[in-house]
Amino acid sequence: MNKRAFNLPKNHQGFALITVLVISFLGSLIVFDTIQENLNQERMAGNYSKELNARLQAENGLAEAYNMLSADSTLSTDDMMTQLNSAQNDAGGYHHNIDAWLDSDIREVNSSGFHYDGTYAMRGSFSLASSSGNTVFTGAITTCDGATLGGSGTIDSYDSSEGAYDSSNPGNNGDVSVLNEDASGLDLSGSSPIDGNVSINGDLTMSGSASISGDAHVSGNIDLGSSGSIDGNAQATGNVTNSYSSTTMDSISANGDVTILNSYDNPISYSGELNYPSYGSVSNATYYDTDQVSAVGTEPCDVLDLASEFANTTDGVGSLSSTTPTDYSFSYWPYTDYVFTDAGLESYNKSTGTTDSFDTETATIDFLGEDTEVYVMSIDNFQNGNTITIESGNNVTIYLSGNTSIEDKIYVEDGATLTIITEDTFTTTADGGVYALDSDGNTATSAVNSDGDNSFILYSGYDSEGDNSDYGITLSGSTDMFLTAYAPNAAMNVTASGDIYGSLRTDYLNVTGGAGVHFDEQITNTTIGDSDSSSSTPTITRWF
Template sequence: MYLSHSSQQGMSLVTVMLLSSLAGILVLGSLRDNIIQERLSGNFQKKMNAQLVAERGIFETHAALLALLQDNPDATLEELMAAVGGEDLAKFGNGGLSDMRYSVDLSKDSSGQLLLASRGKRFEGSSALKARFELTSGGGSSPFANAIVGCEGVDLSGSGKIDSFNSNNGGSYDPNAPGQNANVTTIEPDSDITLGGHSPIYGDVAATGNIELNGSSPVEGNLHANGDITLSYSGVDYRVTGNIFTRGNYLHKGGSVGGYVRANGNAEMKWTTFISNLNNSEADILYGGTGIFPDGTNHKDQAGNYYGDAQFKVMPDVAKVPENDGSSSDLTDPSTNCDPLSIAPQISAIDDGSSTLHSFSAGAGATYKFTPNAGQGSVAQMAPVNAEVLGFIYPVYKLSQFSMSSNANVSIAGGDVFLYVAGNFALSGATTMTIKADSSLTLLIEGRVSLGAGSNIVTEKPGLTSESKRPSLSIYSSNTDDEGVSIYGNSEIYAAVYAPFTAVSVAGSGELYGAVRAKKLSVTGGAAIHFDHALANVDPSGGLIGEKKLRLVGWEY
């Protein structure tokens, strides 16, 4: 059959139209798929935005609750909820984008936990999640709750004062108005406290062993001992202004007691000794053993009753000074455990072998500056390495030893600085270490610490930093030598010293502001210790103990 030229053109046109139709169908299908994908992506994005804004609702509500708790530390969970919006009432907010918003319902479940149920929306997208929080009561206690803790004994034979101040109240110590919170105590059984020379103590003294007041050391507080208490001869009118409690014997050789006396054992008072019992609210003396009172004139109460009479021979059953007798299951209790922080394994774990230990020696006028992130100066530059310290991760300078001598100057600036020293830490000669305001230095030492005569540690702002609540200078020692921490000289130093396995010696005519916790403590010469009572409320890892916190328990998506 013969096809004309016009017929061929017609067939070509039909073919082209069919191909065009197929292409159009494919394009339309692709467009439809693209539209579906776009809608799916849009919906996914909206849902992600909704989830993000729902999370933002949790975070902002939590922040608002924390701000309220800071302003009112004693607030209950109900009071916090009412201040934010109330139980089952929504808190609203937005995420900063168009039509992006959240609402949070606050409720308290049957277990007493706070439940924040947040719903986020953006356009058609929505998401919901829940977060549970627990209002903790705080609790805990600081290892620096007392001025002096000599776990196995305290010997104060110098002439410096043991008193207190509070760096949170004005920040400075006033020698004309000494605070009376400078308590001295021991922990291990049968550990004695000996007070010689003329070291007045403005606080309570508690010993798991005996207490002996020699020289002319007066105590502006109470005495409490599991062993005997002896007050030696002295020219001081009042040897003790407070009360006396002993589970052992009481021997009074000289001076007066301002309060009353309780002794489970024998009670003996020499001639011209007195129990003033200024408040006269209870009996002057009670004792469970034999009483010896030769001064028939002065050994009577205000009503004229003689201390040898039967009314005074009554077992007072004096309570025990807390001690480490193995009965406590709480190894973190600083009143019954010399090392509540378990410091030795924590310090040794810092040197995990992953970093080189630098040797730091600054002498002959060398200068150096440590900041939280870098160290630089005339000694070789070095950088810290992240390591766990007291339960938190901090940048730590890892050193094999640290020494300063011959007019060297080191400054600590920019925040919280941590130094780990595997060997000894020694300052000698005319050296100066300056801790800048609102900066702190934490020393983690395995070797010995020696702050020699002529060395000077200057803290521009003694006390606690404004943000981290860390002491200006903290010394943590795991050393087990006979005398692992020695502080000499005639300069002032602010430090919180924690050395549960070694003796600490404070000598010379200088003054230590802060607190000391040691295996044993001796203070000689004219050295004084001024306890910073702000340390009694500080957690070593930073922050205040005892403050309530909203602790996250978990998420529910």
């Protein structure tokens, strides 16, 4: 059978050719449109990255200004300008100019950050006015040499002027600071969250599931371990290693390497190497050939110069070492309530109902710039169901001679204060501790009484030695306690299950129990020695 070729008519052949050309043209338009859209998206992403990095540089500029004013608040405008701008760099830095003083206490600093052709201008207003309150206790935890937080309690804050602490709605000013330039840093090995910022000299190491809700600024390395997280910005003068699970950081900045263990889409700036696995991705990283992260500011650890108070053997605390203390022993029977009244120390015998007065050794010393009457006592092994009460209207200062162990309760009524000064160890166990009371005699909700004073302050002159395990203060009680502690040379060990309401300032802090530290923000308004009257520490009142 013969086969015959099938040919389209010529007019049909032309129509097919036109159809192919039209389809090809439309396809080309779609391709070009897609390419154009991709280019636009790349430009937008690039501009966004430049703006974010420029803003970061502007913020670094304000941080430099703050650190400089903290170090020397008397700097002239010209000197400050010279020092600030000498720290800028051309690969993505910042530039300052300073407006004239708006008045005698306010200075405004303009910080212009830039990243390639991206720019961002920011203005910060700094107040240098002496203000009421203190700058000694401004966060939950301040240490000189470092801290190990391995417990399960929460580090956060609350404002007691607005009511009692509410664990379901805590404040986010539970800041943690490590001050010394050569400090060991912060080791978070537990599961407790920090609701606040951390400012650390030394490394920040996280090996548990702990989290930081704010920013982390570290003069050293940041290692989030396998499951640690930082919700704010992570800035390190060294390296930053992200965790497998943490993808919520606002940004990462490192003068060294950045290592991502999974994927990360937020801005990264680095001056070392960028490392991430083949299955991961990084979409917004920028390399700088100069450092972008400024060092964490340092300050003297013993800002009150407590060491000199203990060294003053003429009319200071040091003179009490030669004073024979009144020694109290506490028996199982009869149970006795001891009360500090306007007349001095009295005792109430629960068995007989009789009241007796005690002739207690006292002395007047110069302490933190004030003439202070001090009870010189030894109350080691305070236990067996006895109590001590500071009656309302009395501001009692006790110098504790020798090591002190408290297993029973000390009550501080509203309108009263208790200040304990010791150079030896101070320990609470079992139900022992100091408890603030409100005007109705119930447990208070604040570390600050209705007169605006700290209910209980502990000043420790203990000088820890060795590897931070020589503890000057040990808290192992099972009930909550209100405590403002100042121990710049002492290591503190917290194994308690009860919470601490107040603020801690120590040389080193170790937490292994379930205790949380809840910073009462009203403490910043209280008087600590004479530190409140001469403070000129800068405060950032606004930035825009």
